[in-house]
Amino acid sequence: MACTLWVLARARDAGLKKLERVPPGVRLVVGDTPEAFDGQPPADAIFVCSMGRELLRSVLPKAPTARWVHSRSAGIEGIVFPGLAESGVTVTNGRGVFSPSLAEWVIGAILYFAKDFRRLVESQRAGKWDPFPPEMVQGRWMGIVGYGDIGRAVAARARSLGMRVRGLRRRAGEPPGDPAPDEMLPAERLTDLMALSDDIVVSTPLTPQTRGLIGEREIRAMKPTGVLINVGRGAVVQERPLVDALRARAIRGAALDVFETEPLPAGHPFYALDNVLLSPHSADQVPGWLDDAMEAFLQNLDRFLAGRPLQNVVDPRSGY
Template sequence: MRSYGVNVEANPVVAVLHAEALPDPARMAPVAEHATVRYTRRDGLPDALDGAEVLFVYDFRTDALPHAWHAANRLDWIHAASAGVDPLMFPELRDSDVTVTNSRGIFDAPIAEYVLAQILSFAKDIPESLRLQRDHVWKHRDSERIAGRSVLVVGTGPIGRAIARLLTAVGMKVSGSGRRGRDDDPDFGTVTATEDLPAALAVADFVVLAAPLTDSTHGLFDAEMFAAMRPGARLVNVGRGELVRTDDLVDALRSGAVGGAALDVVDPEPLPPDHPLWDLPGVVITPHNSGDFFGWQDTLVDAFAENFRRWRAGSPLENVVDKRLGYVPSS
Protein backbone atom coordinates (compact mmCIF):
# COMPACT_ATOMS: atom_id res chain seq x y z
CA MET A 1 0.00 0.00 0.00
CA ARG A 2 1.33 3.42 -0.90
CA SER A 3 1.83 6.07 1.72
CA TYR A 4 -0.72 8.79 1.09
CA GLY A 5 -0.76 12.35 2.28
CA VAL A 6 1.26 15.52 2.42
CA ASN A 7 2.83 17.70 5.05
CA VAL A 8 -0.24 19.12 6.78
CA GLU A 9 1.70 22.32 7.46
CA ALA A 10 1.89 22.91 3.71
CA ASN A 11 -0.93 24.23 1.56
CA PRO A 12 -1.42 21.63 -1.18
CA VAL A 13 -2.74 22.62 -4.58
CA VAL A 14 -5.93 20.91 -5.75
CA ALA A 15 -6.94 21.28 -9.39
CA VAL A 16 -10.64 20.81 -10.17
CA LEU A 17 -11.49 20.04 -13.79
CA HIS A 18 -15.10 20.99 -14.50
CA ALA A 19 -17.38 21.55 -17.48
CA GLU A 20 -20.13 24.18 -17.38
CA ALA A 21 -21.06 23.79 -13.73
CA LEU A 22 -18.72 24.25 -10.78
CA PRO A 23 -18.92 22.05 -7.68
CA ASP A 24 -21.01 23.64 -4.93
CA PRO A 25 -18.61 25.92 -3.00
CA ALA A 26 -20.22 24.95 0.30
CA ARG A 27 -19.51 21.28 -0.40
CA MET A 28 -15.93 22.14 -1.39
CA ALA A 29 -15.33 24.14 1.79
CA PRO A 30 -13.64 21.24 3.67
CA VAL A 31 -11.11 21.09 0.81
CA ALA A 32 -10.67 24.86 0.31
CA GLU A 33 -10.03 25.26 4.05
CA HIS A 34 -6.82 23.23 3.73
CA ALA A 35 -5.74 23.70 0.11
CA THR A 36 -5.34 26.14 -2.72
CA VAL A 37 -8.11 25.15 -5.13
CA ARG A 38 -7.72 25.90 -8.83
CA TYR A 39 -10.92 25.56 -10.83
CA THR A 40 -10.40 25.05 -14.53
CA ARG A 41 -12.03 23.93 -17.72
CA ARG A 42 -10.18 21.78 -20.23
CA ASP A 43 -8.31 24.63 -21.94
CA GLY A 44 -6.74 25.75 -18.69
CA LEU A 45 -5.90 22.29 -17.37
CA PRO A 46 -2.14 22.41 -18.10
CA ASP A 47 -1.74 25.62 -16.07
CA ALA A 48 -3.91 24.24 -13.25
CA LEU A 49 -1.89 21.01 -13.09
CA ASP A 50 1.46 22.78 -12.80
CA GLY A 51 2.46 22.22 -9.16
CA ALA A 52 -0.84 20.52 -8.20
CA GLU A 53 -0.71 17.46 -5.95
CA VAL A 54 -4.37 16.52 -6.41
CA LEU A 55 -6.74 16.52 -9.39
CA PHE A 56 -10.49 16.23 -8.92
CA VAL A 57 -11.97 15.23 -12.28
CA TYR A 58 -15.44 16.66 -11.77
CA ASP A 59 -16.00 16.71 -15.53
CA PHE A 60 -16.08 12.92 -15.61
CA ARG A 61 -16.70 12.65 -19.37
CA THR A 62 -13.62 14.66 -20.31
CA ASP A 63 -10.75 13.46 -22.46
CA ALA A 64 -8.60 16.47 -21.57
CA LEU A 65 -6.12 14.87 -19.17
CA PRO A 66 -3.93 12.99 -21.68
CA HIS A 67 -3.32 16.24 -23.56
CA ALA A 68 -2.35 18.07 -20.36
CA TRP A 69 -0.35 15.27 -18.76
CA HIS A 70 2.98 16.94 -19.55
CA ALA A 71 2.17 19.60 -16.94
CA ALA A 72 1.49 17.12 -14.11
CA ASN A 73 4.84 17.63 -12.41
CA ARG A 74 3.78 17.06 -8.77
CA LEU A 75 0.61 15.05 -9.09
CA ASP A 76 0.07 12.40 -6.41
CA TRP A 77 -3.62 11.54 -6.64
CA ILE A 78 -6.53 11.79 -9.08
CA HIS A 79 -10.15 11.38 -8.00
CA ALA A 80 -12.85 10.77 -10.64
CA ALA A 81 -16.43 11.91 -10.08
CA SER A 82 -17.69 8.71 -11.70
CA ALA A 83 -17.59 4.95 -11.30
CA GLY A 84 -16.03 4.40 -14.72
CA VAL A 85 -12.48 5.65 -15.19
CA ASP A 86 -11.87 4.57 -18.79
CA PRO A 87 -11.13 8.16 -19.98
CA LEU A 88 -8.24 8.24 -17.49
CA MET A 89 -6.64 4.93 -18.40
CA PHE A 90 -4.12 6.24 -20.92
CA PRO A 91 -0.65 4.67 -20.95
CA GLU A 92 1.27 7.49 -19.25
CA LEU A 93 -1.09 7.50 -16.27
CA ARG A 94 -1.21 3.71 -16.06
CA ASP A 95 2.58 3.62 -15.91
CA SER A 96 2.92 6.42 -13.37
CA ASP A 97 2.91 6.32 -9.57
CA VAL A 98 -0.19 8.53 -9.43
CA THR A 99 -3.03 6.98 -7.45
CA VAL A 100 -6.50 6.98 -9.03
CA THR A 101 -9.73 6.72 -7.05
CA ASN A 102 -13.31 6.75 -8.24
CA SER A 103 -16.83 7.35 -6.91
CA ARG A 104 -17.83 3.71 -6.62
CA GLY A 105 -21.01 3.07 -4.65
CA ILE A 106 -22.85 6.31 -5.29
CA PHE A 107 -24.72 5.21 -8.39
CA ASP A 108 -25.32 1.52 -7.64
CA ALA A 109 -28.88 1.68 -6.33
CA PRO A 110 -30.15 4.37 -8.75
CA ILE A 111 -28.84 2.44 -11.74
CA ALA A 112 -30.42 -0.76 -10.45
CA GLU A 113 -33.75 1.08 -10.20
CA TYR A 114 -33.34 2.30 -13.78
CA VAL A 115 -32.75 -1.25 -15.00
CA LEU A 116 -35.86 -2.50 -13.21
CA ALA A 117 -37.87 0.38 -14.66
CA GLN A 118 -36.75 -0.46 -18.19
CA ILE A 119 -37.49 -4.16 -17.78
CA LEU A 120 -40.97 -3.31 -16.49
CA SER A 121 -41.44 -0.88 -19.36
CA PHE A 122 -40.64 -3.65 -21.84
CA ALA A 123 -42.86 -6.17 -20.09
CA LYS A 124 -45.84 -3.85 -19.67
CA ASP A 125 -45.21 -2.05 -23.00
CA ILE A 126 -45.39 1.40 -21.43
CA PRO A 127 -44.28 3.17 -24.64
CA GLU A 128 -47.30 1.78 -26.53
CA SER A 129 -49.63 2.81 -23.69
CA LEU A 130 -48.30 6.35 -23.94
CA ARG A 131 -48.78 6.36 -27.70
CA LEU A 132 -52.37 5.15 -27.34
CA GLN A 133 -53.08 7.76 -24.68
CA ARG A 134 -51.64 10.46 -26.92
CA ASP A 135 -54.03 9.36 -29.68
CA HIS A 136 -56.99 9.07 -27.24
CA VAL A 137 -57.37 5.36 -27.98
CA TRP A 138 -58.81 2.95 -25.40
CA LYS A 139 -57.41 -0.45 -26.35
CA HIS A 140 -57.20 -3.42 -24.04
CA ARG A 141 -53.93 -5.33 -24.17
CA ASP A 142 -52.32 -8.14 -22.19
CA SER A 143 -48.79 -7.78 -20.84
CA GLU A 144 -45.87 -9.91 -19.75
CA ARG A 145 -44.93 -10.85 -16.21
CA ILE A 146 -41.35 -10.43 -15.08
CA ALA A 147 -41.45 -12.90 -12.17
CA GLY A 148 -39.68 -16.05 -13.25
CA ARG A 149 -38.05 -14.47 -16.30
CA SER A 150 -34.30 -14.93 -16.66
CA VAL A 151 -31.78 -12.08 -16.57
CA LEU A 152 -28.09 -12.23 -17.36
CA VAL A 153 -26.10 -9.35 -15.87
CA VAL A 154 -22.79 -8.87 -17.65
CA GLY A 155 -20.50 -7.29 -15.07
CA THR A 156 -20.27 -8.48 -11.47
CA GLY A 157 -19.00 -5.32 -9.80
CA PRO A 158 -21.00 -3.25 -7.30
CA ILE A 159 -23.44 -1.90 -9.90
CA GLY A 160 -24.08 -5.36 -11.34
CA ARG A 161 -24.61 -6.73 -7.84
CA ALA A 162 -27.09 -3.99 -6.93
CA ILE A 163 -28.98 -4.83 -10.12
CA ALA A 164 -28.93 -8.54 -9.30
CA ARG A 165 -30.26 -8.02 -5.77
CA LEU A 166 -33.11 -5.78 -6.89
CA LEU A 167 -34.19 -8.02 -9.78
CA THR A 168 -34.02 -11.09 -7.55
CA ALA A 169 -36.26 -9.31 -5.03
CA VAL A 170 -39.02 -8.95 -7.66
CA GLY A 171 -38.86 -12.63 -8.56
CA MET A 172 -36.57 -12.68 -11.58
CA LYS A 173 -34.02 -15.44 -12.09
CA VAL A 174 -30.66 -13.68 -12.17
CA SER A 175 -27.24 -14.95 -13.16
CA GLY A 176 -24.02 -13.14 -13.92
CA SER A 177 -21.15 -13.06 -16.38
CA GLY A 178 -17.68 -12.03 -15.30
CA ARG A 179 -14.01 -12.75 -15.69
CA ARG A 180 -14.18 -15.93 -13.59
CA GLY A 181 -16.91 -18.55 -13.53
CA ARG A 182 -18.34 -19.78 -10.21
CA ASP A 183 -21.48 -21.42 -8.84
CA ASP A 184 -21.69 -20.02 -5.32
CA ASP A 185 -21.85 -16.26 -5.78
CA PRO A 186 -23.93 -14.56 -3.03
CA ASP A 187 -25.74 -12.20 -5.43
CA PHE A 188 -25.79 -14.07 -8.73
CA GLY A 189 -25.66 -17.71 -7.73
CA THR A 190 -24.07 -18.75 -11.02
CA VAL A 191 -21.47 -16.56 -12.72
CA THR A 192 -20.42 -17.56 -16.22
CA ALA A 193 -16.87 -16.84 -17.35
CA THR A 194 -16.59 -14.45 -20.29
CA GLU A 195 -15.40 -17.18 -22.63
CA ASP A 196 -18.67 -19.05 -21.99
CA LEU A 197 -20.86 -15.98 -22.49
CA PRO A 198 -22.60 -17.15 -25.71
CA ALA A 199 -24.10 -20.19 -23.96
CA ALA A 200 -25.40 -18.01 -21.13
CA LEU A 201 -26.93 -15.55 -23.59
CA ALA A 202 -28.93 -18.31 -25.25
CA VAL A 203 -31.15 -18.79 -22.19
CA ALA A 204 -31.64 -15.18 -20.99
CA ASP A 205 -34.85 -13.21 -21.55
CA PHE A 206 -33.09 -9.96 -20.60
CA VAL A 207 -29.40 -9.09 -20.90
CA VAL A 208 -28.05 -6.21 -18.80
CA LEU A 209 -24.65 -4.72 -19.55
CA ALA A 210 -23.01 -3.27 -16.43
CA ALA A 211 -19.35 -4.05 -17.07
CA PRO A 212 -16.55 -1.48 -16.97
CA LEU A 213 -14.97 -0.49 -20.26
CA THR A 214 -11.56 -2.15 -20.53
CA ASP A 215 -9.42 -3.55 -23.31
CA SER A 216 -11.15 -6.92 -22.90
CA THR A 217 -14.72 -5.59 -22.87
CA HIS A 218 -14.44 -3.03 -25.66
CA GLY A 219 -16.78 -4.16 -28.46
CA LEU A 220 -17.65 -7.34 -26.55
CA PHE A 221 -21.22 -7.33 -27.85
CA ASP A 222 -20.87 -7.75 -31.57
CA ALA A 223 -22.81 -9.61 -34.26
CA GLU A 224 -21.68 -12.97 -32.88
CA MET A 225 -22.94 -12.18 -29.39
CA PHE A 226 -26.25 -10.82 -30.64
CA ALA A 227 -26.73 -13.98 -32.72
CA ALA A 228 -26.12 -16.01 -29.56
CA MET A 229 -28.91 -14.24 -27.65
CA ARG A 230 -32.28 -15.91 -27.25
CA PRO A 231 -34.44 -14.67 -30.15
CA GLY A 232 -36.46 -11.65 -29.05
CA ALA A 233 -34.48 -11.10 -25.84
CA ARG A 234 -34.12 -7.50 -24.70
CA LEU A 235 -30.89 -5.65 -24.02
CA VAL A 236 -30.32 -2.99 -21.33
CA ASN A 237 -26.98 -1.13 -21.41
CA VAL A 238 -25.98 0.89 -18.35
CA GLY A 239 -22.25 0.23 -18.67
CA ARG A 240 -20.53 2.02 -21.52
CA GLY A 241 -21.64 2.52 -25.11
CA GLU A 242 -18.35 1.09 -26.36
CA LEU A 243 -19.21 -2.31 -24.88
CA VAL A 244 -21.44 -2.67 -27.95
CA ARG A 245 -20.62 -2.51 -31.65
CA THR A 246 -23.40 -0.12 -32.57
CA ASP A 247 -23.76 -1.10 -36.23
CA ASP A 248 -24.13 -4.75 -35.22
CA LEU A 249 -26.81 -3.80 -32.68
CA VAL A 250 -28.73 -1.86 -35.33
CA ASP A 251 -28.63 -4.92 -37.61
CA ALA A 252 -29.77 -7.23 -34.80
CA LEU A 253 -32.68 -4.96 -33.92
CA ARG A 254 -33.75 -4.64 -37.53
CA SER A 255 -33.69 -8.40 -38.02
CA GLY A 256 -35.55 -9.08 -34.77
CA ALA A 257 -32.68 -11.11 -33.32
CA VAL A 258 -32.75 -8.62 -30.44
CA GLY A 259 -36.30 -7.82 -29.38
CA GLY A 260 -35.61 -4.39 -27.93
CA ALA A 261 -32.95 -2.26 -26.32
CA ALA A 262 -32.90 0.28 -23.50
CA LEU A 263 -29.72 2.27 -23.96
CA ASP A 264 -28.53 4.74 -21.36
CA VAL A 265 -25.11 4.73 -23.00
CA VAL A 266 -24.31 4.61 -26.70
CA ASP A 267 -21.40 4.82 -29.09
CA PRO A 268 -21.01 7.54 -30.28
CA GLU A 269 -22.16 9.72 -27.43
CA PRO A 270 -24.08 11.95 -27.69
CA LEU A 271 -25.98 10.08 -30.37
CA PRO A 272 -26.21 12.14 -33.59
CA PRO A 273 -29.76 13.30 -34.45
CA ASP A 274 -29.77 11.32 -37.70
CA HIS A 275 -28.60 8.03 -36.18
CA PRO A 276 -30.88 5.06 -36.99
CA LEU A 277 -31.10 3.97 -33.34
CA TRP A 278 -33.44 6.87 -32.60
CA ASP A 279 -36.23 5.51 -34.80
CA LEU A 280 -35.93 1.75 -34.45
CA PRO A 281 -38.99 0.11 -32.86
CA GLY A 282 -38.43 -1.28 -29.39
CA VAL A 283 -35.54 1.09 -28.62
CA VAL A 284 -35.49 3.47 -25.64
CA ILE A 285 -32.61 5.95 -25.40
CA THR A 286 -31.73 8.02 -22.35
CA PRO A 287 -28.82 10.53 -22.19
CA HIS A 288 -26.40 8.73 -19.85
CA ASN A 289 -28.42 9.63 -16.77
CA SER A 290 -29.48 6.28 -15.32
CA GLY A 291 -27.68 6.99 -12.04
CA ASP A 292 -28.40 10.70 -11.78
CA PHE A 293 -30.74 11.21 -8.82
CA PHE A 294 -31.60 14.58 -7.29
CA GLY A 295 -28.49 15.68 -5.37
CA TRP A 296 -26.00 13.38 -7.10
CA GLN A 297 -23.56 16.19 -7.83
CA ASP A 298 -23.38 17.14 -4.15
CA THR A 299 -22.87 13.50 -3.19
CA LEU A 300 -19.93 13.27 -5.60
CA VAL A 301 -18.28 16.34 -4.08
CA ASP A 302 -18.84 14.99 -0.56
CA ALA A 303 -17.11 11.75 -1.53
CA PHE A 304 -14.12 13.67 -2.86
CA ALA A 305 -13.97 15.84 0.28
CA GLU A 306 -13.92 12.73 2.47
CA ASN A 307 -11.13 11.19 0.42
CA PHE A 308 -9.23 14.48 0.56
CA ARG A 309 -9.46 14.36 4.37
CA ARG A 310 -7.99 10.86 4.26
CA TRP A 311 -5.25 11.97 1.87
CA ARG A 312 -4.17 14.84 4.14
CA ALA A 313 -4.18 12.52 7.15
CA GLY A 314 -2.10 9.89 5.37
CA SER A 315 -4.93 7.36 5.72
CA PRO A 316 -5.80 4.75 3.07
CA LEU A 317 -7.97 6.22 0.34
CA GLU A 318 -11.36 4.79 -0.54
CA ASN A 319 -12.03 3.23 -3.95
CA VAL A 320 -8.47 2.91 -5.21
CA VAL A 321 -8.49 1.84 -8.85
CA ASP A 322 -6.26 -0.98 -10.03
CA LYS A 323 -4.86 0.79 -13.08
CA ARG A 324 -3.92 -2.50 -14.71
CA LEU A 325 -7.54 -3.72 -14.51
CA GLY A 326 -9.19 -0.33 -15.02
CA TYR A 327 -11.54 -0.55 -12.03
CA VAL A 328 -11.64 -1.00 -8.24
CA PRO A 329 -11.17 -4.71 -7.47
CA SER A 330 -13.84 -6.33 -5.33
CA SER A 331 -12.68 -7.08 -1.82
Protein backbone atom coordinates (compact mmCIF):
# COMPACT_ATOMS: atom_id res chain seq x y z
CA MET A 1 0.00 0.00 0.00
CA ALA A 2 1.37 3.42 -0.95
CA CYS A 3 1.42 5.82 1.97
CA THR A 4 2.75 9.27 2.76
CA LEU A 5 4.02 9.60 6.32
CA TRP A 6 4.70 13.00 7.80
CA VAL A 7 7.19 12.86 10.67
CA LEU A 8 7.19 15.77 13.09
CA ALA A 9 10.74 15.70 14.42
CA ARG A 10 13.89 17.72 14.74
CA ALA A 11 16.64 16.76 12.32
CA ARG A 12 18.88 15.63 15.19
CA ASP A 13 16.25 13.24 16.59
CA ALA A 14 18.14 9.99 17.15
CA GLY A 15 15.07 7.90 16.40
CA LEU A 16 14.89 8.95 12.75
CA LYS A 17 17.48 6.36 11.73
CA LYS A 18 14.97 3.65 12.62
CA LEU A 19 12.66 4.96 9.92
CA GLU A 20 15.05 3.62 7.31
CA ARG A 21 13.15 0.38 7.91
CA VAL A 22 9.77 1.63 6.73
CA PRO A 23 8.25 -0.68 4.11
CA PRO A 24 8.59 0.06 0.39
CA GLY A 25 5.90 2.41 -0.82
CA VAL A 26 6.00 4.63 2.27
CA ARG A 27 7.09 8.15 1.42
CA LEU A 28 8.64 10.03 4.35
CA VAL A 29 8.41 13.78 4.86
CA VAL A 30 10.34 14.97 7.92
CA GLY A 31 10.15 18.47 9.33
CA ASP A 32 10.03 20.63 12.45
CA THR A 33 8.25 23.68 11.03
CA PRO A 34 4.88 24.12 9.30
CA GLU A 35 6.67 25.33 6.17
CA ALA A 36 8.54 22.03 5.84
CA PHE A 37 5.27 20.39 4.80
CA ASP A 38 4.13 23.02 2.31
CA GLY A 39 3.77 21.60 -1.18
CA GLN A 40 4.31 18.04 0.02
CA PRO A 41 1.96 15.16 -0.81
CA PRO A 42 -0.83 15.12 1.79
CA ALA A 43 -0.17 12.78 4.67
CA ASP A 44 -2.00 9.53 5.22
CA ALA A 45 -0.41 9.26 8.67
CA ILE A 46 1.46 11.63 11.00
CA PHE A 47 4.12 10.51 13.48
CA VAL A 48 4.79 12.99 16.30
CA CYS A 49 8.32 12.37 17.55
CA SER A 50 10.02 15.33 19.21
CA MET A 51 7.53 18.07 18.37
CA GLY A 52 4.23 18.91 20.02
CA ARG A 53 0.74 20.24 19.66
CA GLU A 54 1.51 23.58 18.02
CA LEU A 55 3.20 21.98 15.04
CA LEU A 56 0.55 19.27 14.79
CA ARG A 57 -2.18 21.92 14.97
CA SER A 58 -0.49 23.78 12.11
CA VAL A 59 0.08 20.86 9.78
CA LEU A 60 -3.05 18.76 10.28
CA PRO A 61 -5.22 21.11 8.16
CA LYS A 62 -2.69 20.61 5.35
CA ALA A 63 -3.32 16.87 5.48
CA PRO A 64 -7.05 16.36 4.87
CA THR A 65 -6.38 12.74 3.92
CA ALA A 66 -4.66 11.91 7.24
CA ARG A 67 -6.31 9.01 9.05
CA TRP A 68 -3.84 8.32 11.83
CA VAL A 69 -1.69 10.31 14.29
CA HIS A 70 0.82 8.49 16.51
CA SER A 71 2.53 9.99 19.56
CA ARG A 72 5.88 8.43 20.44
CA SER A 73 5.26 9.41 24.05
CA ALA A 74 2.85 7.52 26.29
CA GLY A 75 1.25 10.78 27.39
CA ILE A 76 -0.73 12.65 24.75
CA GLU A 77 -1.27 15.93 26.60
CA GLY A 78 1.59 17.36 24.55
CA ILE A 79 -0.17 16.83 21.23
CA VAL A 80 -3.86 17.29 22.01
CA PHE A 81 -5.49 20.52 20.91
CA PRO A 82 -9.11 21.63 20.43
CA GLY A 83 -10.34 20.10 17.23
CA LEU A 84 -8.10 17.02 17.18
CA ALA A 85 -10.91 14.72 18.28
CA GLU A 86 -13.31 16.33 15.82
CA SER A 87 -10.85 15.81 12.95
CA GLY A 88 -11.77 12.13 12.86
CA VAL A 89 -8.19 10.84 12.84
CA THR A 90 -7.30 7.82 14.93
CA VAL A 91 -4.79 8.70 17.66
CA THR A 92 -2.38 6.15 19.16
CA ASN A 93 0.47 6.44 21.65
CA GLY A 94 3.57 4.70 22.97
CA ARG A 95 1.78 3.01 25.85
CA GLY A 96 3.64 0.00 27.20
CA VAL A 97 7.11 1.02 26.05
CA PHE A 98 7.91 2.89 29.25
CA SER A 99 5.94 0.88 31.80
CA PRO A 100 8.58 -1.71 32.83
CA SER A 101 11.29 0.88 33.53
CA LEU A 102 8.93 3.16 35.44
CA ALA A 103 7.65 0.21 37.48
CA GLU A 104 11.19 -0.78 38.44
CA TRP A 105 11.89 2.78 39.53
CA VAL A 106 8.78 2.77 41.71
CA ILE A 107 9.88 -0.42 43.46
CA GLY A 108 13.33 1.07 43.98
CA ALA A 109 11.76 4.14 45.57
CA ILE A 110 9.63 2.05 47.91
CA LEU A 111 12.67 0.08 49.06
CA TYR A 112 14.70 3.30 49.38
CA PHE A 113 12.39 4.49 52.13
CA ALA A 114 11.55 1.12 53.69
CA LYS A 115 15.22 0.17 54.07
CA ASP A 116 16.30 3.79 54.70
CA PHE A 117 19.10 3.66 52.14
CA ARG A 118 19.81 7.37 52.70
CA ARG A 119 20.72 6.66 56.32
CA LEU A 120 22.93 3.76 55.27
CA VAL A 121 24.83 5.90 52.76
CA GLU A 122 25.22 8.79 55.22
CA SER A 123 26.52 6.44 57.93
CA GLN A 124 28.99 4.87 55.51
CA ARG A 125 30.30 8.27 54.40
CA ALA A 126 30.69 9.33 58.02
CA GLY A 127 32.51 6.11 58.91
CA LYS A 128 29.79 5.41 61.44
CA TRP A 129 28.49 2.00 62.58
CA ASP A 130 24.78 2.68 63.02
CA PRO A 131 22.58 -0.44 63.29
CA PHE A 132 18.84 0.08 62.90
CA PRO A 133 15.90 -2.17 61.97
CA PRO A 134 14.87 -1.89 58.31
CA GLU A 135 11.22 -2.38 57.44
CA MET A 136 9.55 -5.07 55.36
CA VAL A 137 7.31 -4.11 52.47
CA GLN A 138 5.62 -7.50 52.48
CA GLY A 139 2.03 -7.07 53.61
CA ARG A 140 1.92 -3.33 52.99
CA TRP A 141 -0.78 -1.74 50.88
CA MET A 142 0.16 0.04 47.68
CA GLY A 143 -2.38 2.52 46.34
CA ILE A 144 -2.16 3.21 42.61
CA VAL A 145 -3.78 6.36 41.24
CA GLY A 146 -4.33 5.56 37.57
CA TYR A 147 -4.53 1.79 37.07
CA GLY A 148 -3.50 1.75 33.43
CA ASP A 149 -0.52 0.12 31.76
CA ILE A 150 2.04 1.69 34.10
CA GLY A 151 -0.10 0.97 37.14
CA ARG A 152 -0.46 -2.69 36.20
CA ALA A 153 3.29 -3.02 35.66
CA VAL A 154 3.89 -1.54 39.11
CA ALA A 155 1.26 -3.83 40.64
CA ALA A 156 2.87 -6.95 39.17
CA ARG A 157 6.21 -6.10 40.73
CA ALA A 158 4.66 -5.09 44.04
CA ARG A 159 2.86 -8.43 44.19
CA SER A 160 6.19 -10.22 43.81
CA LEU A 161 7.27 -8.53 47.06
CA GLY A 162 4.14 -9.65 48.86
CA MET A 163 2.47 -6.25 48.78
CA ARG A 164 -1.27 -5.83 48.42
CA VAL A 165 -2.59 -3.52 45.74
CA ARG A 166 -5.44 -1.05 45.82
CA GLY A 167 -6.19 0.61 42.48
CA LEU A 168 -8.13 3.72 41.53
CA ARG A 169 -9.35 4.55 38.08
CA ARG A 170 -11.94 6.80 36.50
CA ARG A 171 -13.69 3.90 34.79
CA ALA A 172 -13.74 1.62 37.81
CA GLY A 173 -16.33 -0.72 36.30
CA GLU A 174 -14.09 -1.78 33.42
CA PRO A 175 -12.03 -4.98 33.71
CA PRO A 176 -8.76 -3.91 35.38
CA GLY A 177 -6.54 -6.16 33.31
CA ASP A 178 -3.76 -8.36 34.59
CA PRO A 179 -2.87 -8.31 37.41
CA ALA A 180 -6.18 -7.44 39.01
CA PRO A 181 -5.78 -5.38 42.20
CA ASP A 182 -6.91 -6.68 45.56
CA GLU A 183 -9.32 -3.77 45.62
CA MET A 184 -10.44 -1.30 42.94
CA LEU A 185 -11.90 2.06 43.93
CA PRO A 186 -13.77 4.60 41.80
CA ALA A 187 -12.27 8.05 41.26
CA GLU A 188 -14.51 9.70 43.85
CA ARG A 189 -12.84 7.60 46.57
CA LEU A 190 -9.38 9.06 46.03
CA THR A 191 -9.17 10.37 49.59
CA ASP A 192 -9.97 6.89 50.92
CA LEU A 193 -7.19 5.40 48.84
CA MET A 194 -4.75 8.00 50.17
CA ALA A 195 -5.78 7.28 53.77
CA LEU A 196 -5.78 3.49 53.57
CA SER A 197 -2.57 2.87 51.59
CA ASP A 198 1.03 2.82 52.77
CA ASP A 199 2.69 3.74 49.47
CA ILE A 200 0.84 5.94 46.96
CA VAL A 201 1.88 5.64 43.31
CA VAL A 202 0.65 8.32 40.91
CA SER A 203 0.70 6.99 37.35
CA THR A 204 -2.29 8.74 35.84
CA PRO A 205 -1.97 10.76 32.62
CA LEU A 206 -2.40 14.54 32.69
CA THR A 207 -5.90 15.57 31.66
CA PRO A 208 -8.16 18.48 32.63
CA GLN A 209 -9.66 16.16 35.26
CA THR A 210 -6.33 15.06 36.77
CA ARG A 211 -4.52 18.42 36.82
CA GLY A 212 -3.96 19.24 40.49
CA LEU A 213 -5.75 16.03 41.50
CA ILE A 214 -3.51 15.40 44.51
CA GLY A 215 -3.80 18.48 46.70
CA GLU A 216 -3.85 19.50 50.36
CA ARG A 217 -6.89 17.40 51.26
CA GLU A 218 -5.49 14.23 49.72
CA ILE A 219 -2.00 14.69 51.18
CA ARG A 220 -3.41 15.36 54.64
CA ALA A 221 -5.30 12.08 54.41
CA MET A 222 -2.06 10.09 54.06
CA LYS A 223 -0.62 8.04 56.89
CA PRO A 224 2.33 9.60 58.77
CA THR A 225 4.37 6.66 57.45
CA GLY A 226 3.10 7.13 53.89
CA VAL A 227 5.27 7.71 50.84
CA LEU A 228 4.03 9.50 47.72
CA ILE A 229 5.61 8.40 44.42
CA ASN A 230 4.88 10.26 41.19
CA VAL A 231 5.84 8.77 37.82
CA GLY A 232 2.81 10.13 35.97
CA ARG A 233 2.85 13.85 35.27
CA GLY A 234 4.12 16.59 37.56
CA ALA A 235 1.02 18.76 37.32
CA VAL A 236 -1.16 16.00 38.79
CA VAL A 237 0.37 16.68 42.23
CA GLN A 238 0.17 20.14 43.79
CA GLU A 239 3.69 20.82 45.01
CA ARG A 240 3.00 23.51 47.63
CA PRO A 241 0.97 21.29 50.01
CA LEU A 242 3.38 18.42 49.37
CA VAL A 243 6.34 20.58 50.41
CA ASP A 244 4.45 21.68 53.52
CA ALA A 245 3.71 18.07 54.50
CA LEU A 246 7.31 17.00 53.93
CA ARG A 247 8.72 19.89 55.94
CA ALA A 248 6.35 19.12 58.82
CA ARG A 249 7.18 15.39 58.62
CA ALA A 250 3.45 14.79 58.27
CA ILE A 251 4.33 12.01 55.82
CA ARG A 252 7.46 9.91 55.55
CA GLY A 253 8.59 11.04 52.16
CA ALA A 254 8.13 11.50 48.44
CA ALA A 255 9.85 10.05 45.38
CA LEU A 256 9.37 12.21 42.31
CA ASP A 257 10.37 11.71 38.69
CA VAL A 258 8.11 14.48 37.34
CA PHE A 259 7.43 18.06 38.42
CA GLU A 260 5.11 21.00 37.82
CA THR A 261 8.00 22.89 36.19
CA GLU A 262 10.78 21.07 34.36
CA PRO A 263 13.70 21.34 34.73
CA LEU A 264 13.06 21.74 38.45
CA PRO A 265 14.19 25.33 39.20
CA ALA A 266 17.33 25.93 41.22
CA GLY A 267 16.49 26.66 44.83
CA HIS A 268 13.28 24.63 44.80
CA PRO A 269 12.52 23.27 48.29
CA PHE A 270 12.61 19.68 47.03
CA TYR A 271 16.38 19.89 46.61
CA ALA A 272 16.94 20.63 50.30
CA LEU A 273 14.49 18.16 51.84
CA ASP A 274 16.12 14.98 53.13
CA ASN A 275 12.86 13.02 52.85
CA VAL A 276 12.59 13.50 49.08
CA LEU A 277 14.08 11.31 46.36
CA LEU A 278 14.41 13.20 43.07
CA SER A 279 14.85 11.94 39.51
CA PRO A 280 15.11 14.44 36.61
CA HIS A 281 12.23 12.94 34.58
CA SER A 282 14.58 10.17 33.49
CA ALA A 283 13.23 7.06 35.20
CA ASP A 284 12.18 5.63 31.84
CA GLN A 285 15.23 6.77 29.86
CA VAL A 286 16.89 3.38 30.07
CA PRO A 287 19.19 2.00 27.37
CA GLY A 288 17.12 0.99 24.37
CA TRP A 289 14.00 3.01 25.22
CA LEU A 290 14.15 4.94 21.96
CA ASP A 291 14.58 1.80 19.88
CA ASP A 292 11.61 0.25 21.67
CA ALA A 293 9.46 3.33 21.07
CA MET A 294 10.34 3.41 17.39
CA GLU A 295 9.75 -0.33 17.06
CA ALA A 296 6.30 0.07 18.58
CA PHE A 297 5.49 2.68 15.95
CA LEU A 298 6.81 0.54 13.10
CA GLN A 299 4.66 -2.37 14.22
CA ASN A 300 1.63 -0.11 14.22
CA LEU A 301 2.62 1.20 10.80
CA ASP A 302 2.55 -2.35 9.48
CA ARG A 303 -0.96 -2.69 10.87
CA PHE A 304 -2.03 0.58 9.29
CA LEU A 305 -0.70 -0.42 5.87
CA ALA A 306 -2.44 -3.80 6.10
CA GLY A 307 -5.74 -2.28 7.16
CA ARG A 308 -5.63 -4.05 10.53
CA PRO A 309 -6.78 -2.54 13.85
CA LEU A 310 -4.17 -0.28 15.43
CA GLN A 311 -2.74 -0.88 18.89
CA ASN A 312 -2.85 1.66 21.73
CA VAL A 313 -5.74 3.72 20.39
CA VAL A 314 -6.48 6.64 22.73
CA ASP A 315 -9.30 9.14 23.04
CA PRO A 316 -8.15 12.76 22.60
CA ARG A 317 -11.18 13.92 24.55
CA SER A 318 -10.36 11.97 27.71
CA GLY A 319 -6.59 12.19 27.27
CA TYR A 320 -5.93 8.44 27.42
